């Protein structure tokens with residue numbers, strides 16, 4: 001199984017300006033309270049990764065409770081809203097409108113260069129290696145417009161399909177991709193697919209098992225699925241825990257561990273070809289939080305590393321996190337077993 005390490009330098013603020021992120025989080029908190037937090041509509045669930053029933057309450061965020069699986073250490077919200085409620089949230093919430101209309105647009109150019117280009121390179125190179133006769137690529141629920149342009153340019157695929165009810169897309173604006181404005185669970189007619197991409201989708205899916213079973217049914221034999229996710233086993237999540245800025249519902253309804261993901265893929269008939277954590281911001285996220293809250297309780301070793309070590313040491317530490325699969329940004333390639 002592959003594990004890719006990336007040596008890159010850029011500031012996380014290039015990608016996500018701090019004030020905009022704060023605004024997005026505050027809108028999210030308000031919308032979750034209005035749309036998703038009614039206890040009468042939430043259901044208790046077991047670990048969405050390994051299925052274990054043993055859990056321990058980790059913390060509460062925006063009135064929803066995160067549990068930690070005692071078997072695989074995945075973090076997940078339970079009781080939780082279902083996918084229909086989440087669909088409603090992502091269609092109506094002010095937070096999502098702010099993300100699509102402002103945050104995503106403002107950071108689009110930087111994201112194209114730093115995030116989208118390498119991600120598509122990864123998809124194209126891996127497809128050539130593992131499925132050279134690939135014909136159809138389906139993306140499920142991307143939240144980034146620039147993905148669509150990059151997808152349209154991917155000439156190795158004859159057919160490109162966006163399964164996405166959330167972005168206000170007009171077919172005439174994207175003539176080289178087919179747009180299906182439906183949630184993934186309403187489109188069983190798509191099959192014999194070569195490649196499916198799920199960028200941060202498993203993070204905010206309530207019934208992940210149903211999603212993985214649907215993906216398996218849509219793929220042809222040997223078909224590939226590319227995923228990205230934020231991982232609970234990553235350094236900044238482990239260090240900051242409930243203080244981690246990017247760990248909040250509903251965007252991170254699930255925060256899988258590496259161990260949990262392996263269990264999930266095995267259960268739904270996939271072989272894992274790559275599980276890398278090429279994140280470059282773990283230490284920077286913790287440093288940012290420490291700057292905002294100097295009294296934050298973090299291990300002495302971490303504080304020393306952030307406050308007293310030089311940039312080269314910090315970079316070496318981040319590279320170690322990548323090589324040991326201990327960063328919180330995960331990119332994964334799985335293949336449907338034949």
Ligand SMILES: [Zn+2]
Nearest residue numbers: 047050069072
């Ligand atoms: Zn588990």
